Amino acid sequence: MFVRIAADDNLNTQTGDGKIWGPKYKQSELNATLQVLNPAAVEYFSFATETEEMKRHYPGWMHDVYREYDRRRYSMYFNRCMGYKMVQKYESDKNMRFDWVVRFRLDA
Numbered sequence: 001m002f003v004r005i006a007a008d009d010n011l012n013t014q015t016g017d018g019k020i021w022g023p024k025y026k027q028s029e030l031n032a033t034l035q036v037l038n039p040a041a042v043e044y045f046s047f048a049t050e051t052e053e054m055k056r057h058y059p060g061w062m063h064d065v066y067r068e069y070d071r072r073r074y075s076m077y078f079n080r081c082m083g084y085k086m087v088q089k090y091e092s093d094k095n096m097r098f099d100w101v102v103r104f105r106l107d108a
Contacts, residue, residue: 001039002086004079005030007046041086045079054078 034042045053054067054074067074080103091097 001037002083002090003034003037003039003042004083004086005042005044007044008048040090043082043086045082047075050075050078057082 051067054063058078063074083103084101087098087101
């Protein structure tokens with residue numbers, strides 16, 4: 001299991017660059033959940049610095065246009081992509097390949 005999780009919540013879902021709020025969960029609850037799940041890797045990201053991270057991984061005018069046109073959707077797909085990159089790195093490090101990759105949300 002691989003986990004990529006927001007370290008903060010972004011409540012402005014229309015533009016994706018609204019006010020940054022604290023998480024609605026306690027860190028101890030998250031730690032307990034992660035202990036049960038026992039993931040191979042965990043990455044935290046912040047909406048406050050997400051755009052800079054996006055630009056580092058996907059520079060260029062085309063991505064700038066996509067990010068500006070639909071920030072919320074670009075953010076969603078970007079974070080899915082980064083989660084999959086965790087899987088690919090694990091496969092490369094362990095010289096193996098997964099047959100299946102399933103994406104899910106803990107709040108769904």
